[in-house]
Amino acid sequence: MSKAKIRLCVDQQFGQGQSVRLSEAQAHYLFGVMRARVGSRVLLFNGRDGEWSAEIAEAGKRKGALTCLEQTRPQSQPPDLWLIFAPVKKARTDIIVxxxxELGVARLLPVTTEFTNSERLRRDRAEVHAREAAEQCGAVHVxxxxxxxxxxxxxxxxxxxRRILWADEELAGEGKPPAELLAGRPKGPWAILIGPEGGFSEGERARLRALPWIQPMALxxxxxRAETAAIAAISLWQAHLGDWAAP
Amino acid sequence: MSKAKIRLCVDQQFGQGQSVRLSEAQAHYLFGVMRARVGSRVLLFNGRDGEWSAEIAEAGKRKGALTCLEQTRPQSQPPDLWLIFAPVKKARTDIIVxxxxELGVARLLPVTTEFTNSERLRRDRAEVHAREAAEQCGAVHVxxxxxxxxxxxxxxxxxxxRRILWADEELAGEGKPPAELLAGRPKGPWAILIGPEGGFSEGERARLRALPWIQPMALxxxxxRAETAAIAAISLWQAHLGDWAAP
Incomplete structure (x- = not known):
């Protein structure tokens, strides 16, 4: 359910008439892949100045420049939700990010655990992936x-x-059902914690259960799978405590 | 968050001492990929007889046989939820299936719409994919x-x-929020409807809105994206009206 309009996340200042340079990758995407030409319009955001419409002023093979026209949306932030997750296989980590x-997480915190089966996460790659998702879903934050x-x-x-909502697979069929558990909880800063494939160790589980600001939740x-639990938990949180709920 | 135990979906009858033959693909998976040997145990389900433990009696390169030992779980069905979806790009359709x-949909109904950008869906491929997901997530239904x-x-x-819950992207920010909309709804047969990338046409939207048994819901x-909307809508339905909720 994506919109066709091209949106780019650019780490530069915006303002009427301001010139904005494209990175090599963005120039390739815009002119090589999307076939945009001088005079075409795109939307820009940088995480500070909202969303702006801009016109292509210069189109090269590996570079390009845009001219900012006007602000189309003010700056806004997603709900104050973080995601703590253990990197899994590459394709599934990409899905998590x-x-x-898309679902509206402000900050991603990858962690290693005792059973983490993939400790490597290329942060630069995950950041590019996160920015592309923001471009695609109409977000104005980075x-x-x-x-x-x-x-x-x-x-x-x-x-x-900042409370932590822990999607705890061992709770399956026990504990308070998620809709009851989330109803009437205080809004404010939260994080969601998702375990690795294979779950948490007994020692980790004991530690998590002992912390009063960690709320286990069965799904x-x-x-x-880890990425499914992440999406389900974020959706439920957004519907009850985030910006999918009544203000 | 997967369990390591091998589970196979086999379309044959089970019973104590009953012999079960493996397909070529299953023999390859079990002996070639997972390195299982004669005497190893696996779990079987067929959608009718619950889950059974079985012992490998014969292991060949392209064939194999198992002997049923005992029922480990009774037959059960997921909640009566169907998913109506427009096939999107291959990798993303795979994610939807x-x-x-995993989240507990009993029946998948792919549809074409005016803006469907991929009309092909190889049903045999989708079925294999659905069975593999059932094997992986511990389901006993097919x-x-x-x-x-x-x-x-x-x-x-x-x-x-059978009511239809329509994840309607045009509703964004309007309508009743999902948690309010689903609270106190009658349980029973439901389907979730997800549009293609690009959404529904004006004509389709008018028709959907005119049907009183279709409930639009904003996310x-x-x-x-289509697959994200599908996962989010199913999660919310399960938490409020399915088997993630209190009975």
């Missing part, structure tokens, strides 16, 4: 991707003001 | 995939007892 941005850190280190420095009786 | 099964039909024909024969302010 893309869907988190999602951030942090470096991979061990979950234990992340938790030991965690500010408990039905079937085993969900 | 896999995630629908999801069915129907042939592609035009949406208009599907709607003209529709039994209104937040950002544009979701």
């Amino acid at each position: 893309e869907k988190a941005v 999602p951030t991707v942090e470096n991979v850190v061990p979950l234990t280190r992340l938790l030991s420095k965690w500010d408990p003001v 039905g009786p079937r085993t969900l | 896999e995630k629908a099964v 999801p069915t995939v129907e042939n592609v039909v035009p949406l208009t024909r599907l709607l003209s024969k529709w039994d209104p007892v 937040g302010p950002r544009t979701l």
